[in-house]
Amino acid sequence: MFEQFFSQDYMVAFLNSIIRMSTPLIFCAIGALIADHAGTMNMALEGIMLSASFAAVYFSALTSSMWGGIIGALFGGCIISSLLAYFHLFKKSDLIITGIALNTFASGGTSYLLFLTTGEKTTSRLLRSLQAPQVNIPYIQDIPILGEVLSGHNVLTYSSFICIIIVYVLIFKSRFGLRVRAVGHNPNAANSIGLNVRKIKFRALLISGAFASLGGAFMSMGYLSYFARDMIAGRGYIGLAAATLASGKPFGTLLAALGFGTANAFSITLATMNLNADLVAMLPYAATILGLVLISARKLAIEKGKTKLVNKIMEEKKL
Amino acid sequence: MVHQHFMLVEQLTVAENVVLGREPKKNGLFDFEEAVRITGQVAQHYNFKLDPRVKVEDCSVGVKQKIEILKALLRGAKILILDEPTAVLTPQEVIELFEELKKLRDMGHTIVFISHKLNEVMAFCDSFTILRKGRVAQEGKIADYSEQELSNFMIGRVLSKTKKRQNKGERGEEILRVRDVSYTNRQGKKLLESISFSLCKGEIIGVAGVEGNGQNELSELITGLARFSQGDITVDGVSIKGKSVRQIRDMGISNISEDRMVFGCSATLSVIDNMIADRYYKQPYSNYQCLNTKVIKREVKELVGRYEISCPDEASAISMLSGGNIQKVIVAREFTGGAHVVVANQPTRGIDVGAASFIHDQLIQMTADNDAAVLLISADLSEILSMSDAIIVMVGGEISAYIEDASKVSELELGEYMLGVKKMDSSEIIKALHSAKTNGFKVVSE
Numbered sequence: 235m236f237e238q239f240f241s242q243d244y245m246v247a248f249l250n251s252i253i254r255m256s257t258p259l260i261f262c263a264i265g266a267l268i269a270d271h272a273g274t275m276n277m278a279l280e281g282i283m284l285s286a287s288f289a290a291v292y293f294s295a296l297t298s299s300m301w302g303g304i305i306g307a308l309f310g311g312c313i314i315s316s317l318l319a320y321f322h323l324f325k326k327s328d329l330i331i332t333g334i335a336l337n338t339f340a341s342g343g344t345s346y347l348l349f350l351t352t353g354e355k356t357t358s359r360l361l362r363s364l365q366a367p368q369v370n371i372p373y374i375q376d377i378p379i380l381g382e383v384l385s386g387h388n389v390l391t392y393s394s395f396i397c398i399i400i401v402y403v404l405i406f407k408s409r410f411g412l413r414v415r416a417v418g419h420n421p422n423a424a425n426s427i428g429l430n431v432r433k434i435k436f437r438a439l440l441i442s443g444a445f446a447s448l449g450g451a452f453m454s455m456g457y458l459s460y461f462a463r464d465m466i467a468g469r470g471y472i473g474l475a476a477a478t479l480a481s482g483k484p485f486g487t488l489l490a491a492l493g494f495g496t497a498n499a500f501s502i503t504l505a506t507m508n509l510n511a512d513l514v515a516m517l518p519y520a521a522t523i524l525g526l527v528l529i530s531a532r533k534l535a536i537e538k539g540k541t542k543l544v545n546k547i548m549e550e551k552k553l
Numbered sequence: 554m555v556h557q558h559f560m561l562v563e564q565l566t567v568a569e570n571v572v573l574g575r576e577p578k579k580n581g582l583f584d585f586e587e588a589v590r591i592t593g594q595v596a597q598h599y600n601f602k603l604d605p606r607v608k609v610e611d612c613s614v615g616v617k618q619k620i621e622i623l624k625a626l627l628r629g630a631k632i633l634i635l636d637e638p639t640a641v642l643t644p645q646e647v648i649e650l651f652e653e654l655k656k657l658r659d660m661g662h663t664i665v666f667i668s669h670k671l672n673e674v675m676a677f678c679d680s681f682t683i684l685r686k687g688r689v690a691q692e693g694k695i696a697d698y699s700e701q702e703l704s705n706f707m708i709g710r711v712l713s714k715t716k717k718r719q720n721k722g723e724r725g726e727e728i729l730r731v732r733d734v735s736y737t738n739r740q741g742k743k744l745l746e747s748i749s750f751s752l753c754k755g756e757i758i759g760v761a762g763v764e765g766n767g768q769n770e771l772s773e774l775i776t777g778l779a780r781f782s783q784g785d786i787t788v789d790g791v792s793i794k795g796k797s798v799r800q801i802r803d804m805g806i807s808n809i810s811e812d813r814m815v816f817g818c819s820a821t822l823s824v825i826d827n828m829i830a831d832r833y834y835k836q837p838y839s840n841y842q843c844l845n846t847k848v849i850k851r852e853v854k855e856l857v858g859r860y861e862i863s864c865p866d867e868a869s870a871i872s873m874l875s876g877g878n879i880q881k882v883i884v885a886r887e888f889t890g891g892a893h894v895v896v897a898n899q900p901t902r903g904i905d906v907g908a909a910s911f912i913h914d915q916l917i918q919m920t921a922d923n924d925a926a927v928l929l930i931s932a933d934l935s936e937i938l939s940m941s942d943a944i945i946v947m948v949g950g951e952i953s954a955y956i957e958d959a960s961k962v963s964e965l966e967l968g969e970y971m972l973g974v975k976k977m978d979s980s981e982i983i984k985a986l987h988s989a990k991t992n993g994f995k996v997v998s999e
Binding site: 403429542 | 556560578741
């Protein structure tokens, strides 16, 4: 049954779907990365993406424009992330519990709003929402195979790759990034020289939410053309795991997100091959757990190797 | 303001730390090269030697302090507040710091020097203000007062001058033996290397060293909080290897931990609970799994009185007490559990002079009748020198000097050992160990 998998058409479709499936994860992982550098964790990523994908559909139908949808998504996501930031930073609520509560709230809230606006309970197919356009990259699209894999994706997919570069510059090359890192590593130090720690964390969480919102927008304006109940399906948490795996490095985060995207694409491919669909759907989540454990084990091993080397050098010096 | 605990972002470079909050900009982005230039310029202006490009985590304590001072100066500070700046420095570094501060003073800066080390205040300051219990107790010009008078103002009563402990010459039998102990942490980093010494009843051995040179690890190994990878530690000839913390405590080791709020006590529990934390499961404090509150209350009340702990109520949370009183609660618990060896790690750090001198008296009392021995780990050299019979100096997880008679060494000489400027070679250490321990202690030197 795996023979068809190795045919060229199938491979191309598979690689293509990796890129497509990775897009929301990349956006979300970028969001998690920023929060990580600011020394907090954006636990509400799942809810942010969900409300963003609903808002994208609603506002693009309302304004009949793609930009209306994107801006709507940013608005919808930022509501949740500012709630998280406000409760956590200014009202001192527990970050994890608040995040989970907001995720549940977003799940129920979007279902309710969906019913209010369309009268339906599962999808928003009745709304005449728009999709973000697909882009064919000149020249590259003419290359056989490679062109089919790389070209013709949604404009948001290409944006997600560009966003990785933007985030790298934002965190490591800008003044704001330096302050974010200072706040993340030692808030007391940042406070002692007059930086407003809460304000910087608040902004970092908002920016984090904005990137995740784009991932949400992709789900309902690119991946699908409508909003479906709980359509994020854990991608917020997987994005969080991707950023954790890469321990704060933007390009590592991209790789991790692509890795989880691969697991996602794989599970969909396998599902078409008469395997138990529910069992296969577990794959991305199992991959997340496996990834976290393996990387943490590897880090420990590297650390050990390094200190062993140092010890050896020190001993040689003594002799 | 230069804090006692540095306010630096360890993962960033020196330059980034210095300019943080007023970062130079180029094309809308952070300009690192400009930050390096600014830092270099300011450092040169004030004659500080440091490299702006290295990460702060790779800097020594003395350099970190300079970075803190630079940070303040770059912000145009006219008044520098230094909170216990010498607590973490070696005597040599202290001299260097004072030189630099004096230069700053001559340039027109005002320096507020917060310290409990009176000799430094006397040597360095022009005028003083003494605070006691949140109130100004006395202010004036240094020149008009003696050190003794200042000390009296600080505690509000006349304190008999810290007794210099007499080296008794004769010692009891060996109680704690540490032989060739090495320790490697979980990351595989070697933190202690072939440590050997022995402690006899009635003896106080001081462990000196710049912080982070293995002293904490040594105290953790002896008290069972960490497991050693090599060598052996014995109490009364019985190895502590593989024993649990409770078993080791039952063998007669007690511990005043460096961080009293983390290891010394449980902040939210009451004075009573903290006081019986090491004995609540024993007779007569508990019977058949039930606490005998009557006995406990009576016992705790007695200890609170004996150790002069001032607390509103024994049932109130220990975090309501002052640092000195919290430490006294810990001392009361650790000294009355029938211990033969007290591992006292920074027992008087950050507490008032009155409580500190009380704890010193208790430590001396413990060893007075040759019943118990004390391993005193401290960053305060004057404490080490006045309390100890013998002194071990630790550098980089190794014993770099063993001074068998503490009265024959000066603070400056100790500082040289601590900095690694001077080092005894192993034969000297062994010789010192041999002559000190006449009762059959052998150092294995393979």
